[in-house]
Amino acid sequence: MSDRPWLRGAGVLVTGAGGGIGRATCAAFARSGATVVGADLCDEWVGAVRDSLGEAGSSLSAVVADVTDSAALAAAVAEAELRCGRLDVAVAGAGIQAVGSVEDTPEEVWRRVLDVNLTGTWLLCKHAVPALRRAGGGTILCLVSTVGLHPRADLGAYCVSKAGLAMLVRVLGREVAADGIRVVGACPTGTDTPLLWGMVDGFNDRAGGAPRPDAGLLAGKPVQRWLTAEEVAAALTWLTSPDALMVTGSNIPLDFASA
Numbered sequence: 284m285s286d287r288p289w290l291r292g293a294g295v296l297v298t299g300a301g302g303g304i305g306r307a308t309c310a311a312f313a314r315s316g317a318t319v320v321g322a323d324l325c326d327e328w329v330g331a332v333r334d335s336l337g338e339a340g341s342s343l344s345a346v347v348a349d350v351t352d353s354a355a356l357a358a359a360v361a362e363a364e365l366r367c368g369r370l371d372v373a374v375a376g377a378g379i380q381a382v383g384s385v386e387d388t389p390e391e392v393w394r395r396v397l398d399v400n401l402t403g404t405w406l407l408c409k410h411a412v413p414a415l416r417r418a419g420g421g422t423i424l425c426l427v428s429t430v431g432l433h434p435r436a437d438l439g440a441y442c443v444s445k446a447g448l449a450m451l452v453r454v455l456g457r458e459v460a461a462d463g464i465r466v467v468g469a470c471p472t473g474t475d476t477p478l479l480w481g482m483v484d485g486f487n488d489r490a491g492g493a494p495r496p497d498a499g500l501l502a503g504k505p506v507q508r509w510l511t512a513e514e515v516a517a518a519l520t521w522l523t524s525p526d527a528l529m530v531t532g533s534n535i536p537l538d539f540a541s542a
């Protein structure tokens with residue numbers, strides 16, 4: 284069933300599990316033989332993903348947790364340990380976008396983007412590290428972004444939240460390396476999900492002209508397409524493999540040589 288034998292029997296928690304990358308990630312880990320708990324703001328997504336997995340679907344379950352709520356995340360980690368028997372991998376996938384310049388972004392939008400993308404991931408790390416330690420080590424994978432590594436105008440709060448996340452990966456990676464816990468930032472370029480299409484709409488609105496199918500986001504890129512969520516999920520599973528044991532405390536671009 285699995286060409287990723289190291290994931291057989293592993294316990295995995297994914298936040299943002301109902302989104303584009305989250306669903307594909309839950310599916311990739313479950314198909315590889317892991318027991319997966321997906322957390323999101325609701326659990327309506329889980330039936331469809333489970334059905335698409337056939338037999339492997341029984342190893343996927345859902346919990347409802349807002350990543351800005353520390354107690355809810357602690358409960359999600361405890362639930363994942365209970366259902367999986369142990370926690371080997373935590374994937375921080377919950378995220379929101381907001382198109383707007385640094386000057387124009389409303390204060391409440393700025394605070395919300397940083398709260399979900401940066402503080403929410405920090406809270407997951409805070410609760411997952413002791414569980415990973417109990418398992419004798421493991422991996423935290425954070426969905427950063429190429430725009431956490433390179434600036435993009437008119438995406439101020441999102442870029443800053445992702446840049447903060449990239450530094451969280453670097454700091455925490457150093458703090459927990461001796462415990463056998465790896466922390467890796469995966470930095471995809473534009474990936475075909477609802478979040479990306481919301482961003483495209485936002486850039487088109489801001490430009491005020493005729494809508495463009497890519498809002499100019501593909502301009503100058505050497506490969507003229509978006510990533511698929513499944514490609515990102517495959518990279519995430521590879522980052523948990525024994526072949527990636529030396530990758531920690533760093534942020535890995537998944538971007539077709541664009542940046």
Ligand SMILES: NC(=O)c1ccc[n+]([C@@H]2O[C@H](COP(=O)([O-])OP(=O)(O)OC[C@H]3O[C@@H](n4cnc5c(N)ncnc54)[C@H](O)[C@@H]3O)[C@@H](O)[C@H]2O)c1
Nearest residue numbers: 299301302303304349350377378426428473474476478479
């Ligand atoms: N799609 C892209 O182009 C792209 C590129 C680079 C990085 N990323 C990052 O990958 C991650 C997944 O993005 P996606 O493209 O699948 O987006 P998506 O919008 O499809 O999914 C995001 C999920 O996060 C959930 N979420 C939002 N706020 C939450 C909260 N407070 N608590 C719990 N869950 C919450 C949403 O309900 C949704 O299911 C995000 O962190 C995003 O920033 C996406």
